[in-house]
Amino acid sequence: MRDIVVTLFVFAGLLYTIKKPYVGILVWSWLGYMNPHRLCYGFAYSMPFSQITALLTMGALLFSKERKVLPKDILVYLLLFFILWMGLTTLFAFEAEAAKEQYIKILKIQLPVFLTMMMFTSKERIHQLLWVIVVSLGYFSTKGGIFTLMTGGAFRVYGPPGSFVEENNALAIASLMVIPLLVYLRTTLTRKWAKQVALFAIISMSFSVIGSQSRGAFLAILVVGTYFWLQSKHKLTTGVMIIVFIGLLSLMLPDSWYERMNSISTYDEDGSAMGRIHAWTLAYNVANQNLLGGGLNLWTKITYTNYLEGFDPLRQTAFVAHSIYLSILGEHGWFGLFLYLLIYAIGWSYCKSLVKQCDGQAHIQWIADLARMMKVGLLAYFAGGAFLSLSYFDLPWHYLAIIVLLKEIAKNSEAPEIIEANKIVEESSTKIIINEQGIVQ
Structure with missing residues (x-):
């Protein structure tokens, strides 16, 4: 069925x-x-x-x-250049076949992103795309939140099989990026029941993040929560709400959750954490010795043996980077990391300028509201991604595409009163009357 x-x-x-x-x-x-x-x-x-x-x-x-034209924006050009740079590093990759397969996968991810920038040039279409993203990922996250509440957080929450968010850590970060989008979309709803359903989903997704038992997501929650509090106009109220939420969680969560979070401070006793540190060291060594990095999917025992001192391929495991930053560094070198950081820094700056430009203007207030929430989503990605291999995940790239589109819409939009004034001027300029004395009126 x-x-x-x-x-x-x-x-x-x-x-x-x-x-x-x-x-x-x-x-x-x-x-x-x-x-x-x-x-x-x-x-x-x-x-x-x-x-x-x-x-x-x-x-x-x-x-x-x-419309079949990409926006003429520096961010679009940088995205294209970064894709070309990844293609260059793939040509000289340590693991040629594996790198080629991954690069083709990345191109398949990037294609709809660029088509989005071509076609989604209106508020209505952007909203439709946001709803598709929220419902698609929110389905698993909301279900996971309900599961967490029913089981007291005793089990981990996972995403759809065969996807970028299959593992618990990835779904948690994706949820933290989707929640701000739903917070924005909830403001566009007019029916009371729809607003209540959206609020329920937001709360459930929040519990899903906790139920993932992801240490990276836990750190992302701390960063995003601090940011929310600093940005809030009602710091006392927001602070009390955060404290109450933490208090409720402390009564509900099992000992296994606390043990996993406490392992952050005892990383030297955690095999997974030490594996990540070894991977980060490997990425640093590869980037220092190779201008183009090691190419995609370099994380093999051969690479570890060649670039990580003391690595024993018979006893130790070859981990992937588990960091969006170190993954890019190892696979595409220092210049690749520079491009990656520059792209997201520009995306963040666009959000800031959009909030400043559009806030208080009724016809484009929605852009300011959405840009404000997208800043929160990007912050969750920056913080949580520091401990996860999600460098090529669709959602952050779609975020950038939407940000570029918001910038284009804001640039090309005029206030209704200005449009009306221009219309009056145009109409009056066509009505040229010559009186009896030959004077133009």
């Missing part, structure tokens, strides 16, 4: 895509974030829905009257 339902949903979306290519991006995003076919047990499980959607979307776009 699931197979039939998912297949019908996909092909219904594809029918709309033929007339409206942007719908294909919505279907593509739904398949990428939610992986609904992986929740099936029959023919749909292995169906190439994403490939079919991609081909139809690009074909429909080619023959449509849709």
Whole structure:
């Protein structure tokens, strides 16, 4: 039954895509974030829905009257350059075949991001994309939050199989990035019941993050919570709410959760933590000795043996970097890390300027509200990603695409009163009357 339902949903979306290519991006995003076919047990499980959607979307776009131009923005150019740089590092990668496979996967992730920047040029379309992202990832996160409450946090929460957010740590960070988007979308709802459902989902997703038992997510929560408190206009009220929330959690969470969080301070006794430190040291050594880094998927025992002193391939495990920063450093070198940080620094600065530019202007207030929440989501990614291998995860790149689009919309929008004034001027300039004395009025 699931197979039939998912297949019908996909092909219904594809029918709309033929007339409206942007719908294909919505279907593509739904398949990428939610992986609904992986929740099936029959023919749909292995169906190439994403490939079919991609081909139809690009074909429909080619023959449509849709806008086919990328925004002329420095962030877009940097994204393109970073992709080319990753291609260059792939050519000289330590693990050539594995790097090539990963690079193709990255290109498949980046393609809908760039198509988004081409087609999602209105408030309505951006909202539709946000809802697809929130519902797709929020489904697992909300379900995980309910599971955490029912089990007292005794078990970990995991994401959809075969996806970027399959492991507990990744789903937790994705949830922290989705929650601010839902906080914004809730302000656009008009029905009381819908607002209540959204609030329930926000609370459930928060418990899901706790239930993941992710140390990286725990640190991200501390950073985001501190940021919220510092940005709040009502610091006393916000502080009390945070304290009450922490108090309720302390009564609910099991000893296993505290033991895992306490392992942050005793990292030298934790095999997983020490494995990460070894991986970070390896990334640093590889970047120092290779201008282009080691290329994608360099994390093998051969690389560890060559670049990490004292590594024993017979007794020790080769860990991946478990850090968005060290992963980029090891795979693409210092220049690659510079590009990566520059891209996100510009994205963050755009959000700040959008809040300043649009706040208080009724016709573009929504941009300020969304940009403010996207800052929170990016902060969660910056903090939690320091301990997770999510450098190529779709959502942060989609964040950047949406930020570029918000900047374009804000730049091209005019206040209604200015539009009306310009219209009056244009109309009056066409009404030239010459009186009896030949004087132009």
